[in-house]
Amino acid sequence: MQADLHALAHLEFGYLTTVGRVTGRLHTIEIWFALHDRTVYMLAGNHASDWVKNARRTPAVTMTLGGSTFAGTARMVDQAEEDALARRLILAKYQPGYGEDLSDWGRTALAVAVDLH
Structure with a gap:
């Protein structure tokens, strides 16, 4: 399944179900x-978004990427090194094609x- 995930990394959007x-x-x-290995990273501009609250309450979620749905466990990133990695990966993917500066959001x-199962 690792190869399948790697092939989906370029997709513009994923679908998180909580x-x-x-x-x-x-x-x-x-x-x-x-994507990094078997972990999907996302950024929530609003820390009180419903999806964040839902994931905190019930971490069992699914991620749909392309036509594939993966079961996973959501968590807030609280380690500095992983937090920096998540931000770096997301900004590197989206900033080049975006018309505005994403650095404040990032x-x-x-x-x-x-974490995908």
Whole structure:
């Protein structure tokens, strides 16, 4: 499956599905992402976003990349080295094609990881 993941790394968007912390229903968002080994990194500009709150409450999530869906465990990135890696990967992927400077967002957003099973 590692080769499959590597082939999906170039996709513009991924789809994260969380379990609603209030309703218990599945919620899917479209989100920018970067892959490193078997970990998907994302940045939340709003640290209180519903998807972040949902992932904190129920870390069992799925990531859909292309036509493939992967089960995973979400976590807030709290180690400085991994946090820097997540930001570096996401900015390197999206800044070149984006019309505005993403450096403030890349510096202040909350780094979230999904470790794929």
